[in-house]
Amino acid sequence: MRAALLLELEEAMRRSSAQGVLYGQTVANVAGIANSDLECMDILYLEGRVTAGRLAEVTGLTTGAITGVVDRLEKAGLVRRERDEKDRRKVFIAVVPEAIAKLGQFYVPMQQAMEKVFGAYSDEELRLLLRFANEAYKGVLAATEALKGLLDTPPEKRPELKLKKRPRQP
Amino acid sequence: MRAALLLELEEAMRRSSAQGVLYGQTVANVAGIANSDLECMDILYLEGRVTAGRLAEVTGLTTGAITGVVDRLEKAGLVRRERDEKDRRKVFIAVVPEAIAKLGQFYVPMQQAMEKVFGAYSDEELRLLLRFANEAYKGVLAATEALKGLLDTPPEKRPELKLKKRPRQP
DNA sequence: CTAAATATCTTAGTGGCTAAGATATATATT
DNA sequence: AATATATATCTTAGCCACTAAGATATTTAG
Numbered sequence: 001m002r003a004a005l006l007l008e009l010e011e012a013m014r015r016s017s018a019q020g021v022l023y024g025q026t027v028a029n030v031a032g033i034a035n036s037d038l039e040c041m042d043i044l045y046l047e048g049r050v051t052a053g054r055l056a057e058v059t060g061l062t063t064g065a066i067t068g069v070v071d072r073l074e075k076a077g078l079v080r081r082e083r084d085e086k087d088r089r090k091v092f093i094a095v096v097p098e099a100i101a102k103l104g105q106f107y108v109p110m111q112q113a114m115e116k117v118f119g120a121y122s123d124e125e126l127r128l129l130l131r132f133a134n135e136a137y138k139g140v141l142a143a144t145e146a147l148k149g150l151l152d153t154p155p156e157k158r159p160e161l162k163l164k165k166r167p168r169q170p
Numbered sequence: 171m172r173a174a175l176l177l178e179l180e181e182a183m184r185r186s187s188a189q190g191v192l193y194g195q196t197v198a199n200v201a202g203i204a205n206s207d208l209e210c211m212d213i214l215y216l217e218g219r220v221t222a223g224r225l226a227e228v229t230g231l232t233t234g235a236i237t238g239v240v241d242r243l244e245k246a247g248l249v250r251r252e253r254d255e256k257d258r259r260k261v262f263i264a265v266v267p268e269a270i271a272k273l274g275q276f277y278v279p280m281q282q283a284m285e286k287v288f289g290a291y292s293d294e295e296l297r298l299l300l301r302f303a304n305e306a307y308k309g310v311l312a313a314t315e316a317l318k319g320l321l322d323t324p325p326e327k328r329p330e331l332k333l334k335k336r337p338r339q340p
Numbered sequence: 341c342t343a344a345a346t347a348t349c350t351t352a353g354t355g356g357c358t359a360a361g362a363t364a365t366a367t368a369t370t
Numbered sequence: 371a372a373t374a375t376a377t378a379t380c381t382t383a384g385c386c387a388c389t390a391a392g393a394t395a396t397t398t399a400g
Contacts, residue, residue, distance in 0.1 A: 012303035019310040089347040109316040113309035133182035139283035140189040146279040259378040
């Protein structure tokens with residue numbers, strides 16, 4: 001019984017999550033920016049002002065790639081580079097205020113859809129969903145770290161699929 | 171009160187969803203295949219045997235790009251091309267059985283994390299989550315379509331951001 | 341005060357993507 | 371039947387974002 005429910009739940013989550021990815025890709029497409037660029041905007045929106053290095057860390061891109069991302073975002077007028085005066089090696093990337101409005105328009109359909117979905121739930125039910133979302137976030141974060149950890153285990157122990165050379169992580 | 175709850179919920183969803191994207195990217199990275207390739211595997215897993223054209227439609231990639239995706243997946247031994255005998259223009263892409271095992275290992279951390287999260291909920295609560303996941307899927311799907319629709323509205327009406335040339339959709 | 345570590349940028353080369361058109365098959369028109 | 375049009379995939383040329391390696395600038399350690 002419960003096992004079947006869990007299986008169904010897993011598939012439903014997977015399906016909605018996959019569709020979420022597609023929504024993001026569509027936003028990038030419509031906005032005319034690269035997927036990674038939008039992903040970085042999302043991280044900046046959630047984490048606030050972060051360094052270029054942190055962006056590389058979170059996205060899994062190389063620092064060189066991040067330089068390109070930030071160059072494009074800066075040229076598009078969405079972010080600003082701000083040298084850290086305490087440690088002048090660091091560069092903080094900050095979202096410019098107008099960027100929210102510029103990009104926000106593309107999330108209107110999503111917000112409307114979610115409003116409609118949420119509308120059918122009581123406050124108590126929403127609190128349950130909130131609790132779940134927070135726990136799911138922590139779980140997925142931990143799972144991501146665990147998966148990255150696999151990269152450190154002897155590669156000859158993980159069979160079947162060819163693996164790329166291990167990306168730099170000093 | 172409720173407005174604040176909704177806002178918090180939206181951010182929590184956004185955060186967990188963003189982390190989900192990162193998990194997927196990490197899987198692709200560890201498995202040594204391109205992001206789009208893994209995305210197509212996911213679609214194939216969910217939809218079963220689909221045509222190359224349908225993959226292009228769902229992913230938003232061009233048919234030319236899909237040819238490349240399927241070439242790589244076929245060479246990696248994850249899928250098989252199967253010509254439709256009814257309509258010999260069509261090519262069905264089918265996941266080979268071993269692919270599940272090959273890729274499945276990379277989802278173990280995620281499954282364990284979700285098992286742990288789900289474990290804290292009663293059957294009734296899980297049914298609520300299931301209902302939500304299904305409705306969210308439908309909502310996001312509709313939102314994606316709505317957003318794509320923006321591409322058809324006069325471009326000079328959508329301000330601020332430069333837009334790519336409208337991709338082909340005959 | 342040199343040496344090592346850290347943070348970002350630069351450069352060359354690679355690979356996946358788009359756009360356009362080619363090929364093959366199917367359907368509609370006369 | 372023969373021709374034209376539509377559909378589905380593949381092919382090709384060129385572009386752009388990415389990686390890997392190393393350069394530069396700054397900080398911290400010995």
